[in-house]
Amino acid sequence: xxxxxxxxxxxxxxxxxxxxxxxxxxxxxxxxxxxxxxxxxxxxxxxxxxxxxxxxxxxxxxxxxxxxxxxxxxxxxxxxxxxxxxxxxxxxxxxxxxxxxxxxxxxxxxxxxxxxxxxxxxxxxxxxxxxxxxxxxxxxxxxxxxxxxxxxxxxxxxxxxxxxxxxxxxxxxxxxxxxxxxxxxxxxxxxxxxxxxxxxxxxxxxxxxxxxxxxxxxxxxxxxxxxxxxxxxxxxxxxxxxxxx
Numbered sequence: 136x137x138x139x140x141x142x143x144x145x146x147x148x149x150x151x152x153x154x155x156x157x158x159x160x161x162x163x164x165x166x167x168x169x170x171x172x173x174x175x176x177x178x179x180x181x182x183x184x185x186x187x188x189x190x191x192x193x194x195x196x197x198x199x200x201x202x203x204x205x206x207x208x209x210x211x212x213x214x215x216x217x218x219x220x221x222x223x224x225x226x227x228x229x230x231x232x233x234x235x236x237x238x239x240x241x242x243x244x245x246x247x248x249x250x251x252x253x254x255x256x257x258x259x260x261x262x263x264x265x266x267x268x269x270x271x272x273x274x275x276x277x278x279x280x281x282x283x284x285x286x287x288x289x290x291x292x293x294x295x296x297x298x299x300x301x302x303x304x305x306x307x308x309x310x311x312x313x314x315x316x317x318x319x320x321x322x323x324x325x326x327x328x329x330x331x332x333x334x335x336x337x338x339x340x341x342x343x344x345x346x347x348x349x350x351x352x353x354x355x356x357x358x359x360x361x362x363x364x365x366x367x368x369x370x371x372x373x374x375x376x377x378x379x380x
Contacts, residue, residue, distance in 0.1 A: 140331065147176055148335040155192055155339025162297045164363075165192055166279045171243050171366040175373065178232050181239060182278035183325035186312055188336050189278070193305040195340045200298060209303045211260045212267025212284065216307040219271025224314040227276045236374035239277040243367035246282035247360050262287050267307075275311040280304075 140148075154169030166185060173180035206213065230238065256262050266283035274280020284303060288296045315321045322328075 143176060144331055147173060147180065148332055150176070151188060151332045151335035152339040152342075155188075155336045156343050158192060159196065159340045159343030162293070162300065163281060163285060165189060166274075166281055167243060167246055167363050168366065170278045171239060171363070171370045174236060174239055175366070175370060178236065179322055179325075179328065181235070182227070182275065183312070183315060183321045184329040184332065185278035186274070186308055186315075187325070187329040188332055189304060190308045190312075191333055191336050192340060193301050193308065195337070196297070197301045197305050199340070199344065200301065205295070205298045206302050206306070208258075209263060209267075209284075209299045211264040212270065212287075212303060213307055215264040215267035216271035216274075216303075217310060219268035220275045220307070220311045220314045221271075223272040223275025223311065224318045224320055226272065227315070227320050228318060230276070233374050233377045235277065236370055237378070239279065240367045240371035240374065242273055242277050242279045242282065243363055244371070246279065246285075247363045247367060249282065249286055256286050256289070258287050258291050267303075271307065271311065274308065275314055280308070280311070 150169055150172045154165045154172075157164035157168055166189060169188075170181055170185050173185060227235065266287040269283040270280040273283065281300075281304075284300060288300060312321070
């Protein structure tokens with residue numbers, strides 16, 4: 136059966152394409168930018184489809200780097216994400232849609248603020264384990280699981296950070312999907328929704344590779360943070376209004 140695209144699907148594809156492009160440029164930004172905008176468009180995009188698309192993008196980045204998977208240092212985080220994902224699934228089951236939107240907005244807002252590096256955390260096994268747990272909790276509940284890991288890796292060398300985080304998300308994001316599926320937290324059509332948006336992920340990643348050497352990696356960072364801040368504030372205001380009314 137042919138896949139048809141509505142106006143909403145086309146808008147979602149544009150959001151995913153831009154978020155994938157930013158992620159491939161800056162090594163951050165897919166869920167940070169994409170999740171709040173997709174949630175505003177349709178809450179059913181979060182967390183299942185965003186997590187599934189994140190797996191596709193992580194696979195593209197891992198294969199595109201043409202490096203062996205680096206898993207030794209992030210292993211404490213990989214192990215700790217398992218119980219974090221289970222707790223995130225339970226949290227998702229307890230939250231109504233409006234409260235989930237508020238939680239997502241708060242996560243994105245805190246991430247945007249912390250991206251200015253006002254808090255320095257050493258990349259040691261204990262901190263990686265804490266980051267992995269909260270990455271699983273936040274990622275499974277809201278699809279935004281990158282912030283805790285980004286905080287721990289912010290002082291590390293960029294290329295090793297890119298490779299290790301790609302490995303981390305490629306290995307652990309499917310765990311969040313399995314937990315959500317086991318706990319019946321995924322809508323029945325999330326695979327169809329995800330498949331519709333996969334071409335946008337591939338297009339965004341492909342565009343980033345084409346312009347990889349022509350654009351300063353640091354120049355779009357402030358714009359990304361500004362857009363994320365605006366999206367999170369709008370998401371919070373929208374859900375506060377729904378809660379009050």
